[in-house]
Amino acid sequence: MDEVKGENERLKLLLARIAKDYQTLQMHFFDILQQEKTRYTDTASSNQPKDQEPEVLISLSLGITSIDQEVGKDEKKNSNLSNGRLENEKLSSTGELSLGLDCISEPSSTENMRNASSKNSIAQELKEDQQPTEIWPPNKLLKTVRSGDDEVLEQGPLKKTRVSVRARCDTPTLNDGCQWRKYGQKIAKGNPCPRGYYRCTVSPSCPVRKQVQRCADDMSILITTYEGTHDHPLPISAAAMASTTSAAVSMLQSRSSSSTGIGISASVPISSSIATNLHGFNFSTLSQTSRPPQFYIPNSSISTSNSHPTVTLDLTSTAPSTSSPLGRFSSSFSSTPRYSATCLNFSSSSSASLEPNALQPFWHGYTGYNNYGTSAYNQNHIGYLNSTGKQPALQEHLFQTYMNMNQNTSQQPFKETIEAATKAIASNPNFQSVVAAALTSYTGDGGGNSGDQNQGVGNSSCQKMNWDESLRANPLIYQSSQNGIGCGSSFLNIKSSSLNSPQQSGLTLFPTSLQLSAATKSSAASAASADNSDLLKL
DNA sequence: CGGTTTTGACCGGCGC
């Protein structure tokens, strides 16, 4: 532990130095940028007025790429001259690690610039710790200095914040791991498709509701809007959604609190773990895993223009995002360009450095899910999830193929960055809070027994599946949906090719937490490498 | 029989 702490300190210093260098370069860059901008506004403003708009970027991302400052600089230049999304990419491609509910705007002022840089400074984040993330609305909007952690709810008669998810889904509803009861249906204006109203039935008093409606423009797009917070423990997949929506709400609230509160509907290219998680548990049905790459960074938006402030996560892109940091990130890490990287596979350094069998206890833990039907809650969900009663062989085959793809690709070049990323992530308070939220949701009162631990995964992730065999052969946990409908949830897609390859380590964000939890419980210190010490503290 | 879905009725907010 001492060694680890010492190494941690050294890395922190290194990061701080890098961040400082980056800031210096960034300052220099923006000086140049300002000069160029003045020229561009004269020559090219009419051609790309939109590109010149300062876009508010919400980044809940694990950005990690080159540390080459000059490259980052160049990218920044390009991005500022092209669009804000690229700017976001730039921010994540400067070797810095960020996982926070950060909202930044394309820096068009030194003030923004400072915040943009500070946003990416781990060292600074460590110093500022819980300081609310600065959010910068477009220049058009009045800017106010954030006065605190004011919530949206405090801004007048605003109703509950909503999180809307747009996703391609062939099935009537997305399966998010929760139990829902339909209590109404309406034909909404401007959409021939009826809107379904659902409420969570896991707990009778649960206030969470969701609305499901097909997009009028594209029937293949399903718009699911969540509202409220669960008041009960959740299955792991539902916990992921809860955490995701919670984080999205936090983003909105954070953003809103720093804005003037006037109507805002900003396009928000979002490179977020939120989106990633949504991918993780909503959009990795097997049919999708066989599709072309769909790990794109969704366009998302935040709207506070109505009484229901809404975060919209648009996960409907069909083309692989080559400009998104996570897109690159994902294909880099998961090395599954042909398949939908439904989870953010930022590999933990622990798994990256694991011995081939290091995860065995973990997976043995999973095999324990064969016995998970011991609690009423558990059984309840088993029934729910077993409603289809079958596990198509095709799915298994696809996952096998999926796994093989993973195993045949090398991630070694990223190992070091992965390790660095893991440390930075683990030390990021925002990340910790998200993971803590997930764990809290997952473990309920936090003192859940191993049965609870197991049931969460087992329930949400598998049906009549021989876990022992399936996990060994193909440790992908996936979920069929209720009644065979609904987009499957596979946020637990643990591409744990690390079972066989120490270089492979596709552990998703939440599964990583899960793994740590499981590993801890099973006394498997395998996952508890030094680099995950911070996570373990959670 | 209990849980879920369907569907018309009802209610409140909002704009005109």
Add this chain to the structure above:
DNA sequence: GCGCCGGTCAAAACCG
């Protein structure tokens, strides 16, 4: 005040 609309209620139907 009226109508529209989104959202909810609740009885009946449905389902396993």
